[in-house]
Amino acid sequence: MAQAAMKKNRKNASPAPSTASPDEIARFTAMAEAWWDPKGDFAPLHNINPVRLEFIRDHLARHFDRDPMDANPLDGLDIIDIGCGGGLLAEPMRRLGATITGIDAGQKNIEVARLHADQSGLDIDYRHQLPEDLGSEKGRYDVVLNMEVVEHVADLDGFLGAAAGLIRPGGAMVASTLNRTLKSLALAKIGAEYVLRWLPVGTHDWRKFVRPSELAAGLKDHGVEITDLKGMTYAPIERDWRLSQNLDVNYLAFGVKR
Amino acid sequence: MTIRKKKSPSGQSVTSPLDTEILIIGGGMVGATLATAFGQSGVDVCVVDTQDPLDGLDAGFDGRASAIALASQRVLVALNIWPALHPGAAPIKDIRVSEGSSPFFLHYDHRDTGDEPFGYMVENRKLRKALFHRLQGLAPVHVMAPASVTALDRRAGGVTAEVTGVHGKTEINARLVIGADGRASKTRDDAGIRLTRWSYQQAGIVCTVTHERSHDFVANEHFLAAGPFAILPLMGDPDRPGHCSSLVWTERADLAPSIMALDDASFQAELEHRFGDFLGAIEVVGPKWSYPLSLQVAETTIGERLALVGDAAHGMHPIAGQGLNMGLRDVAALAEVVLDARRLGLDIGNAVTLDRYQRWRRFDNTLMLAMTDGLNRLFSNNIRPLRLVRDLGMAAVNAMPPLKKFFMRHAMGLAGDLPRLMRNQPL
């Protein structure tokens, strides 16, 4: 959905080809203040957050042999959240015990995230950077989080390569995005943006949505094997998001680095 | 949790702020049970109550006994409160509902739905005592009583409260505030949450009686012209169990004071007149109380970093003995959503979590309020056609096992979307 617009927009940014487009950066920076308002522009992210966190926690706990019900099941894991936005995922992950680095292409997002982490009393290393800036941290991380990011990048393969390169062998990646189906066009794009007004119009470009097969193939090229895929489905009566087997619209992937 | 004291430059003793996760205002039966649920799960809580908990253990403080539905009993079992109550708790094996002089009555036998009783009768005083002891054994729980919250600031970033007690003022920082301060909840009123309220113009007279014959652990709900008259089985003398009952006698509000003013012999005579002689000779033991009966519902049960539970959120007619039970359902649901959020690393006072609580409880509470209100209205009048409908209705429910089972499961508290604590699952 939103965490990142992947483009260098810092002063002195190098003119090297980047993985995101300028329009997207401008759009998301404007939304930054509203990040932490659960009833505001980012309400959908707040609403899907519990399901995303459950998926991440349970898979990481299983992979790294922890008890997901522990107070700090991610204790000591070195995790980078790519496209961290205002820190909606990074803060909970920190509370669960992980060491967190959060990067985002929007300077304002990083500022919002820093401010909020400070208010929450959490130490999180937030940086205004792109994965391709982190050459010196290759293979450093136990886990890379790629949540609602890939549908916003301009160069998917370049992005996946840079992200996968940050994971140590035996580490893991969690990704989530929107599938490119007619249903997702109807639901996520037209439904969520135009009809329900859950998201500001123009949040998504449907043509950039990524099929699970494309994600799997793209990651495999960079040494990451997807071992589980789950859908995220909205239950209208309960007004809650649930994990499901239906990958048609929102889906989550768990992968392991060779 | 300890409060650290330090000396200020002036030499005065200043208490440094106390950091906790959850501040519970009101440590009555509902608030204390919730504190147990959190404390047992390792969540830091601070409970503030205006009453000294030791006062509540006195028989003169609260003479009521509560019907603990089976689902509520499961909560008390899971929270390790039940062992202290178990020996004195009277199982309700059957429920008989009858009306005035009508020959029809409804008979609910627990064996129709399985082996377990509908619930148990427990004296409030014993429940308070069990909770008091349980809380003392939980390290994450900090009880401040008698004390009151003299300032409360709830904002997006967190909660700060000023608590004033016998030892002075303490500042408390928390992520979530829970209003469990009963029907007259100040927490609710200060939050600007409005209340819909209507009085039944009825009073509930409560007392305990002993009787010659055993009640055989049957609860009797007898509908009289003035309203329901409930005879609820207590364990009583352990050497002679089954010879003691708790009474809830509903009376017109304008008549209740004169009944309360009667001398013992006249009160006893009025009582016998309504009670009948099916348990032999009866005798009133201990004091009697009168409570005004009204129904009230808070327009919302949540606010910024705030949730209401128990009577602070909803007070209902005691006709179905459901007030405490609904409060314990609030406890089970709120503890579950908060712990689920915490185990995901989420901020426990966040609006999405509180919304889940509100949606979960709203339907259930509204349904129960409507049911108890409807029952009371239906049974509290003597209009002939209505009586016929009631009589036929009761006979019909008896004749239709599925419908009866539905009502019985409601009475046991087993209907609806149950929280884990009510399904014998770990919190």
Ligand SMILES: Cc1cc2nc3c(=O)[nH]c(=O)nc-3n(C[C@H](O)[C@H](O)[C@H](O)COP(=O)(O)OP(=O)(O)OC[C@H]3O[C@@H](n4cnc5c(N)ncnc54)[C@H](O)[C@@H]3O)c2cc1C
């Ligand atoms: C006649 C009668 C019979 C009933 N029978 C049954 C029954 O059989 N079964 C059943 O389930 N229910 C029954 N009920 C209902 C039941 O008693 C209540 O629903 C239950 O006690 C609610 O518990 P609570 O903890 O929410 O509120 P309360 O028990 O009212 O506790 C509130 C607590 O908050 C404290 N407090 C108040 N104000 C403040 C403040 N400003 N700051 C700090 N602390 C404060 C009080 O000291 C108290 O400890 C009956 C009610 C009546 C009137």
